[in-house]
Amino acid sequence: MAYAVKEVYFTLQGEGVNAGAPSVFCRFSGCNLWNGLEPDRAGAVCKFCDTDFVGMDGAMGGRYLSAESLGYSISKVWKKSCSAPRLVVFTGGEPLLQLDQELVDCLHGLGFSVAIETNGTMLPPKGLDWICVSPKAGAPLKCIQGDELKLVFPQIGLEPDFFQDLDFNNFLLQPMSGSNLVANTVAAAEYCYVNPNWLLSLQVHKFADIP
Numbered sequence: 001m002a003y004a005v006k007e008v009y010f011t012l013q014g015e016g017v018n019a020g021a022p023s024v025f026c027r028f029s030g031c032n033l034w035n036g037l038e039p040d041r042a043g044a045v046c047k048f049c050d051t052d053f054v055g056m057d058g059a060m061g062g063r064y065l066s067a068e069s070l071g072y073s074i075s076k077v078w079k080k081s082c083s084a085p086r087l088v089v090f091t092g093g094e095p096l097l098q099l100d101q102e103l104v105d106c107l108h109g110l111g112f113s114v115a116i117e118t119n120g121t122m123l124p125p126k127g128l129d130w131i132c133v134s135p136k137a138g139a140p141l142k143c144i145q146g147d148e149l150k151l152v153f154p155q156i157g158l159e160p161d162f163f164q165d166l167d168f169n170n171f172l173l174q175p176m177s178g179s180n181l182v183a184n185t186v187a188a189a190e191y192c193y194v195n196p197n198w199l200l201s202l203q204v205h206k207f208a209d210i211p
């Protein structure tokens with residue numbers, strides 16, 4: 001299978017339970033909840049996206065013709081001086097439009113743990129080491145178990161209560177970015193105070209100014 005990749009880069013995970021972990025991020029092009037074009041945002045299922053996942057023009061972006069070629073590039077991007085366990089985070093866009101068993105197996109063979117950040121509308125391949133699901137209002141949730149449920153908050157019609165009985169090990173509220181970030185952060189923190197099974201997730205990479 002060929003893979004359309006926006007960018008591949010080494011960084012620290014910026015959010016969620018694994019914040020601070022050295023990681024290679026592999027961002028696939030494309031999403032099933034928005035085409036990524038501003039004129040079409042208002043009509044999209046997911047309207048608050050802050051990620052550029054269109055095209056293949058980022059660092060190490062391009063069309064990779066095999067799992068081996070993409071795996072090799074991911075391996076090459078890992079910082080040589082970093083002795084932390086090797087971790088690749090597949091994100092997007094929606095990574096499950098493209099991530100398949102062959103690529104997961106290939107990365108395992110190269111010594112990587114494999115994580116995904118998905119909107120949960122598709123089922124993942126087997127053997128993933130970390131599944132982070134971020135549900136979106138108006139998008140039916142199919143992936144109902146994993147390691148981390150990270151809910152961008154607030155979303156009209158998508159209350160945290162809906163999810164707390166699902167089979168996830170961690171529940172996180174992440175304030176929606178944008179012009180209401182401060183108010184959203186206060187509201188998310190207030191929710192976490194009275195619902196301590198939910199933890200606050202902040203996008204550390206944004207204020208640390210790392211990719």
Ligand code: SF4
Nearest residue numbers: 031034046049093119
């Ligand atoms: S599901 Fe994720 S990648 Fe897709 S439009 Fe929404 S926030 Fe962006």
